[in-house]
Amino acid sequence: MNQIRSMDKRLTKNQELVFGALTGTEGPQSAYTLLDRLRADGLRAPLQIYRALEKLIDLGLVHRLESLNAFVACSHPSCSDHSTVAFAICDDCGLVNEVADERLASNLKEVAVDYRFSLKQSIVELRGTCGDCAATSAKPQ
Amino acid sequence: MNQIRSMDKRLTKNQELVFGALTGTEGPQSAYTLLDRLRADGLRAPLQIYRALEKLIDLGLVHRLESLNAFVACSHPSCSDHSTVAFAICDDCGLVNEVADERLASNLKEVAVDYRFSLKQSIVELRGTCGDCAATSAKPQ
DNA sequence: ACCATATGTGTAATAACATTACGCACGCAA
DNA sequence: TTGCGTGCGTAATGTTATTACACATATGGT
Ligand SMILES: [Zn+2]
Ligand SMILES: [Zn+2]
Ligand SMILES: [Zn+2]
Ligand SMILES: [Zn+2]
Numbered sequence A, B: 001m002n003q004i005r006s007m008d009k010r011l012t013k014n015q016e017l018v019f020g021a022l023t024g025t026e027g028p029q030s031a032y033t034l035l036d037r038l039r040a041d042g043l044r045a046p047l048q049i050y051r052a053l054e055k056l057i058d059l060g061l062v063h064r065l066e067s068l069n070a071f072v073a074c075s076h077p078s079c080s081d082h083s084t085v086a087f088a089i090c091d092d093c094g095l096v097n098e099v100a101d102e103r104l105a106s107n108l109k110e111v112a113v114d115y116r117f118s119l120k121q122s123i124v125e126l127r128g129t130c131g132d133c134a135a136t137s138a139k140p141q
Numbered sequence C: 001a002c003c004a005t006a007t008g009t010g011t012a013a014t015a016a017c018a019t020t021a022c023g024c025a026c027g028c029a030a
Numbered sequence D: 001t002t003g004c005g006t007g008c009g010t011a012a013t014g015t016t017a018t019t020a021c022a023c024a025t026a027t028g029g030t
Helices: A013-021 A030-040 A046-058 A102-114 A131-138 B003-007 B013-023 B031-041 B046-058 B102-114 B131-138
Strands: A060-064 A070-073 A084-090 A098-100 A119-128 B062-065 B070-073 B085-092 B097-101 B119-130
Touching: A013 A030, A013 A046, A013 A070, A030 A046, A030 A070, A030 A098, A046 A060, A060 A084, A084 A102, A084 B102, A084 B119, A102 B085, A102 B097, A102 B119, A119 A131, B013 B031, B013 B046, B013 B070, B031 B046, B031 B070, B046 B062, B062 B085, B085 B102, B102 B119, B119 B131
Parallel strands: A084 A119, B085 B119
Antiparallel strands: A060 A070, A084 A098, A119 B119, B062 B070, B085 B097
């Protein structure tokens, strides 16, 4: 039915809608924001959003930001392992930068080994101010 | 009463109650769980809990676990900087291990510098299985 | 004493986020 | 055909967090 976009893996209609809403906007969005945006497309209930998000996260196309209760489209869906990614979240402008740092990933694995912890997923969210916002707030006007 | 009092900084009654409830139990607790436990002590509204938690977090006595929407007493309140701590959260038994790893902290700072990000707080939550649970599930009985 | 400020308290109402339960539909393979 | 896995739609409910308002107490400056 739908022309499948290059990176889509046969998404269903609802999954396509949610993914489209996430990629069509900068910054993270909450489930209820997504719902509001997609009411025009026929979505009516939170569960429709949450089900689509769950699948998209499974597919590695979307990430959940725990400290914001919000969701973002993955910045580099080509890479396979999204279990260790970091997010730099600007508290000023709200933009999120997805960071894939190999040393950080291996460092976290080492920490887990040190503590005899069987690591399944690493949640790393850096809060602060992005470079742009720091620049504009440093020299206003 | 509590030997923990030694490190208290003149907590108010509500703050003392919430802190006591957090230290008196293993594992993280949600705000509403705390409220239920403290009804007998006269607390009635969520806001009373959230206000106390906010202050306790400011004081470095309590941490918020973003991926659980729950709170834990700090494991080592003596150390000053709690902006970069990691938590190993066992998805099996629910216990949380607070990890202070200096290499991890400096690594995160480096990542921030690389991305021109002014870092204020690092949220690191490791999800998986703790050593005890891995052992018991490996050899049942 | 008077005032302003900062901090804490108590209550009610509401907002924001997320899940459970139920029934139906479709594609696919035993 | 039957059973199974997956997705859909709706309603209801559960969980987490905040806003608004009014009052109380301590502190420091005039
Ligand atoms: Zn990603
Ligand atoms: Zn910014
Ligand atoms: Zn701590
Ligand atoms: Zn465990």
